[in-house]
Amino acid sequence: MSMTLQTLTHIASGAQAASAFAQAAAGPEPANFWQPVAASTNAAAVDFMWDFINWICYFFFALVVALMVYFVIKYRHRAGTAFRTDYPHHNTPLELTWSILPTILVIAIFWFGFKGYLDVTTAPKNSFEIQVQAQKWAWNFKYPNGAQSDDLYVPANRPVRLVMRSTDVLHSLYIPDFRVKKDVVPGRYSTLWFQCDYPTGAPSEKGPKVDGHHLFCTEYCGTGHSNMNRKVYVLAEADFTQWLSDQSQWLDKIADDELYFKAGPKLFARCQQCHSLDGSAGIGPSWKGIVERVKAYPNVGEGKQYPTFEDYIRTSILVPGEYVVPGYANAMPTFKGQLNDRGIDAVIGFMKHLDEFDPKTGKYLKAAAK
Amino acid sequence: MSTIHLPTSGQIRDTIEARPESDSYLTHTRGVLSWIFTLDHKRIGLMYMWSVLGSFLLGGIFALLVRTELLTPGPTITSSADTYNQWFTLHGAIMVFLVIIPSIPAALGNFVLPVMMGAKDVAFPRLNLFSYYLWVTGALCCVLSLAMGGFDTGWTFYTPYSTTTSAGGVIPVLTGAFILGFSSIFTGLNFVVTVHKLRPPGMTWFRMPLFLWAIYATAIIQVLATPVLGITLLLLIVERTVNIGIFNPSMGGDPVLYQHFFWFYSHPAVYIMILPAMGIISDIIAINSHRHIFGYRFIAFSSIAIAMFSFLVWGHHMFTSGQSALMNTLFSAISFSVAIPSAVKVFNWVATLYKGSVSLTTPMWYALAFLFLFTIGGLTGLHLATLNTDVHLHDTYFVVAHFHYVMMGSALIAMVGGLHHWWPKMFGRMYNEKLGTAACFVVFIGFNVTFFTQFMLGAHGMPRRYYDYQPEFQVYHVISTIGSYIMALGFGMTAVCLVSSLFGGKKAPANPWGGRTLEWQCASPPPFDNFAKTPRVADPYDFSVVKWDEKTQGYWVDDAADPEMNPNAPKTAHAHH
Numbered sequence: 030m031s032m033t034l035q036t037l038t039h040i041a042s043g044a045q046a047a048s049a050f051a052q053a054a055a056g057p058e059p060a061n062f063w064q065p066v067a068a069s070t071n072a073a074a075v076d077f078m079w080d081f082i083n084w085i086c087y088f089f090f091a092l093v094v095a096l097m098v099y100f101v102i103k104y105r106h107r108a109g110t111a112f113r114t115d116y117p118h119h120n121t122p123l124e125l126t127w128s129i130l131p132t133i134l135v136i137a138i139f140w141f142g143f144k145g146y147l148d149v150t151t152a153p154k155n156s157f158e159i160q161v162q163a164q165k166w167a168w169n170f171k172y173p174n175g176a177q178s179d180d181l182y183v184p185a186n187r188p189v190r191l192v193m194r195s196t197d198v199l200h201s202l203y204i205p206d207f208r209v210k211k212d213v214v215p216g217r218y219s220t221l222w223f224q225c226d227y228p229t230g231a232p233s234e235k236g237p238k239v240d241g242h243h244l245f246c247t248e249y250c251g252t253g254h255s256n257m258n259r260k261v262y263v264l265a266e267a268d269f270t271q272w273l274s275d276q277s278q279w280l281d282k283i284a285d286d287e288l289y290f291k292a293g294p295k296l297f298a299r300c301q302q303c304h305s306l307d308g309s310a311g312i313g314p315s316w317k318g319i320v321e322r323v324k325a326y327p328n329v330g331e332g333k334q335y336p337t338f339e340d341y342i343r344t345s346i347l348v349p350g351e352y353v354v355p356g357y358a359n360a361m362p363t364f365k366g367q368l369n370d371r372g373i374d375a376v377i378g379f380m381k382h383l384d385e386f387d388p389k390t391g392k393y394l395k396a397a398a399k
Numbered sequence: 400m401s402t403i404h405l406p407t408s409g410q411i412r413d414t415i416e417a418r419p420e421s422d423s424y425l426t427h428t429r430g431v432l433s434w435i436f437t438l439d440h441k442r443i444g445l446m447y448m449w450s451v452l453g454s455f456l457l458g459g460i461f462a463l464l465v466r467t468e469l470l471t472p473g474p475t476i477t478s479s480a481d482t483y484n485q486w487f488t489l490h491g492a493i494m495v496f497l498v499i500i501p502s503i504p505a506a507l508g509n510f511v512l513p514v515m516m517g518a519k520d521v522a523f524p525r526l527n528l529f530s531y532y533l534w535v536t537g538a539l540c541c542v543l544s545l546a547m548g549g550f551d552t553g554w555t556f557y558t559p560y561s562t563t564t565s566a567g568g569v570i571p572v573l574t575g576a577f578i579l580g581f582s583s584i585f586t587g588l589n590f591v592v593t594v595h596k597l598r599p600p601g602m603t604w605f606r607m608p609l610f611l612w613a614i615y616a617t618a619i620i621q622v623l624a625t626p627v628l629g630i631t632l633l634l635l636i637v638e639r640t641v642n643i644g645i646f647n648p649s650m651g652g653d654p655v656l657y658q659h660f661f662w663f664y665s666h667p668a669v670y671i672m673i674l675p676a677m678g679i680i681s682d683i684i685a686i687n688s689h690r691h692i693f694g695y696r697f698i699a700f701s702s703i704a705i706a707m708f709s710f711l712v713w714g715h716h717m718f719t720s721g722q723s724a725l726m727n728t729l730f731s732a733i734s735f736s737v738a739i740p741s742a743v744k745v746f747n748w749v750a751t752l753y754k755g756s757v758s759l760t761t762p763m764w765y766a767l768a769f770l771f772l773f774t775i776g777g778l779t780g781l782h783l784a785t786l787n788t789d790v791h792l793h794d795t796y797f798v799v800a801h802f803h804y805v806m807m808g809s810a811l812i813a814m815v816g817g818l819h820h821w822w823p824k825m826f827g828r829m830y831n832e833k834l835g836t837a838a839c840f841v842v843f844i845g846f847n848v849t850f851f852t853q854f855m856l857g858a859h860g861m862p863r864r865y866y867d868y869q870p871e872f873q874v875y876h877v878i879s880t881i882g883s884y885i886m887a888l889g890f891g892m893t894a895v896c897l898v899s900s901l902f903g904g905k906k907a908p909a910n911p912w913g914g915r916t917l918e919w920q921c922a923s924p925p926p927f928d929n930f931a932k933t934p935r936v937a938d939p940y941d942f943s944v945v946k947w948d949e950k951t952q953g954y955w956v957d958d959a960a961d962p963e964m965n966p967n968a969p970k971t972a973h974a975h976h
Contacts, residue, residue: 062855063859064858064859071787074787075787078785078787079782079791082781082782082785085778085781089774090774090775093745093746093770093774094770096749097770097771100752100753100755104688104754104755104756105756105757106689106757106758112689112756112942112943113689113755114690114943115754116691116693116754116755117693117753117754118691118693118694118695119693119694119696119697120694120750123750124743124747127743128742131739131742132739135735135738135739136735138735139735139784142785142786142788143731143732143786145787146727146790149786149787150724197559197563198563199559199560199654201794203794205791205795205859206860208787208790209790209791210791210793210794211719211721212719214648214654214655214720214721215649215654216648216654243869245860247793247794247863248557248794249484249557249560249863249864251484251551251560251564252480252481253480254480254484254864254865254866255480255862255865255866255867255868256480256867258869358565360565
């Protein structure tokens with residue numbers, strides 16, 4: 030009997046140790062009852078504080094509710110009996126104790142939270158810097174070599190510092206798995222840093238499904254607020270270098286005559302939140318029949334004339350408020366600095382060949398035929 | 400034993416039989432006009448109460464729409480994110496500006512405060528009526544806003560979104576909130592003067608019932624903080640109409656400045672909501688425990704301490720806003736100071752149960768529910784005052800859960816508790832206590848199912864004000880929505896319980912719970928002028944002279960037995976320790 034018990038205990042502790050080891054090797058602290066995955070180097074400190082405060086809460090909550098229930102049951106008044114008169118009115122030592130003890134506790138909580146906060150706000154000097162631009166309702170990430178992306182790609186094992194600005198209203202960048210958040214405020218820069226040591230890999234069309242970390246907008250910014258979310262992919266150093274160089278050249282690598290169907294759908298993904306291809310109205314007008322519509326009305330608005338279709342589209346991308354289609358709000362952000370001439374050419378080409386693309390997804394239909 | 404009790408101290412006290420029931424404030428004059436132009440604080444209180452309850456129903460409907468929409472990710476009952484954004488904005492704005500802020504001070508406070516002081520009315524009855532009509536005007540502006548296209552800014556009106564959104568009803572609702580602010584300021588002013596000038600003989604500052612202390616502390620915040628909101632909203636209106644760049648950076652303004660202005664009012668406003676609730680709870684617990692409140696001075700001072708600290712902690716709403724790290728640190732440190740007086744109150748309430756004689760009446764169940772919920776609401780404030788955990792939790796459902804535990808689980812539950820506490824006094828009818836208690840339980844369960852789940856949602860990273868969400872959050876959202884339906888059922892039961900009492904309820908005695916304060920010493924409902932002569936008072940928490948009368952099925956206060964009121968009374972062992 031005792032043999033069996035011993036063996037069981039031994040096996041159990043062995044399994045525990047093994048699983049702990051596997052955990053350390055495979056990745057970040059997994060999600061638990063309260064918290065999501067703890068994937069950044071600062072997450073452990075935040076979660077420690079969380080647990081510390083939680084235990085204080087559990088203790089005081091249990092104390093208050095237990096005493097309350099006990100007193101209510103014990104001192105419940107029974108009909109026909111006289112009221113008790115042996116109660117104390119106050120008790121100064123007791124009252125001082127329950128004033129001073131919580132004071133000491135909250136000073137401790139403040140101090141640990143403050144120390145943790147210093148680590149969260151102070152980015153290391155050697156941080157890899159990424160420029161972030163937030164606008165209704167998209168994120169744009171720009172890397173030192175000029176590469177840009179809609180999802181955030183970061184190198185593993187290296188502090189990353191985001192320098193953020195907004196072109197319209199308040200936004201806030203939040204990555205729950207990293208426990209970081211910072212408002213993105215128009216008219217000023219705000220910064221945020223983190224380091225993640227666990228690569229997620231980059232998503233690819235053929236490879237296995239890759240789960241990135243969620244990136245949310247947490248400052249209410251209107252219609253598309255809840256869809257202003259993206260993924261964060263953490264790449265091992267070599268992969269990240271490769272990704273950066275691919276990403277900075279992808280438009281240039283496409284031949285001119287293939288530009289509209291190779292780059293078009295990819296770029297459209299960013300426009301898709303507001304513009305449809307099937308004629309249904311979104312936040313902005315649908316692109317269906319856009320060529321004919323624009324050509325039929327060379328005069329758009331007071332004294333504004335666009336000599337060509339291309340001029341109109343180019344202006345609308347770079348200075349969206351120049352001409353607003355009647356019935357729609359002036360809601361489009363500018364893509365100046367995000368879309369170069371080649372990118373604009375790709376979008377214009379895409380619009381001219383809309384019948385070659387799936388009206389729901391924007392996928393190139395002739396790809397299969399070829 | 401006779402219920403007609405003539406004190407020997409030479410005062411004539413109104414008693415139940417002293418005046419016919421037809422002379423109550425409800426029947427003193429008749430007709431619609433007698434209500435519309437009334438200067439009677441009790442009638443104004445009732446008009447506030449029905450208006451606030453109507454708004455609560457409306458705000459509640461929007462809450463249910465929001466919760467139902469969140470049953471599934473993506474479209475559920477509306478395919479428009481804009482519509483959803485209007486719903487949650489309306490829910491928040493209605494509940495804050497039209498319901499919680501006026502609920503206890505303007506509705507219950509108006510009714511109770513002068514009677515509690517043995518006064519005939521508040522200090523400025525005309526100003527009081529004017530406050531009510533300002534409230535009505537503010538509410539009408541909100542309705543006008545809906546007719547003009549509504550507003551989707553969130554109740555916080557953060558710039559530059561609020562100055563640039565195409566929703567057509569932003570200016571009317573800002574005007575409405577501005578006007579509601581004045582309603583609140585005038586009520587506060589009225590109560591400050593009333594408490595200073597109209598206290599009856601014997602009611603020194605430390606003889607005030609704790610509800611009065613709480614209303615007084617609240618009134619001071621209303622007078623000092625609300626003007627800042629008024630100025631801020633005015634600046635916002637100016638910016639939106641004539642494009643002066645105060646907050647919008649594209650015109651040289653600063654959006655973070657708006658947040659400072661806004662929270663300089665809106666943080667104290669949280670205490671405008673919770674302090675009166677704490678006052679109600681102090682009184683309900685003491686009366687239903689039939690024993691002296693424990694640590695009276697600590698509770699009274701903690702109300703004042705909370706009112707003062709409330710002006711110094713606004714920056715804790717802005718830890719991630721771009722406010723400097725130094726400011727964040729200072730605001731975090733000061734914010735913790737609010738935890739102490741709040742904790743002191745909770746401990747004192749629990750200690751008041753100790754060696755008491757606890758009657759589990761419906762108001763008492765609400766008070767116990769409050770203790771449970773406020774403890775959770777208060778403790779989760781620690782996570783949010785702490786800098787590094789707040790960075791993770793800010794603007795997630797954790798914050799939503801936290802402030803619902805405080806504003807709804809505490810402030811509104813106390814308001815409903817207070818409504819049950821003073822209902823017999825207001826209308827002279829008892830409600831069915833079994834139904835009242837059952838409703839309280841259903842609300843309590845529904846509330847926790849709805850909002851405890853949201854702590855988990857937020858801690859896992861679900862941002863607030865989201866129309867669409869990641870599928871992994873759905874299970875929490877479904878539970879939360881089911882909770883909201885349970886809660887709606889509970890409030891429906893509460894409404895049935897209270898309203899049905901008006902038609903078939905037992906006649907209420909003057910003092911159904913055993914209170915010692917003055918409102919329990921005039922008839923239910925009170926006569927038009929409350930008391931024929933200003934009464935004298937002693938310690939409002941000395942219940943040893945409160946006695947049960949079988950004939951009226953109520954309590955009565957035997958002032959003749961109180962040595963303070965009657966020098967000839969036998970001194971009991973139980974005077975004051």
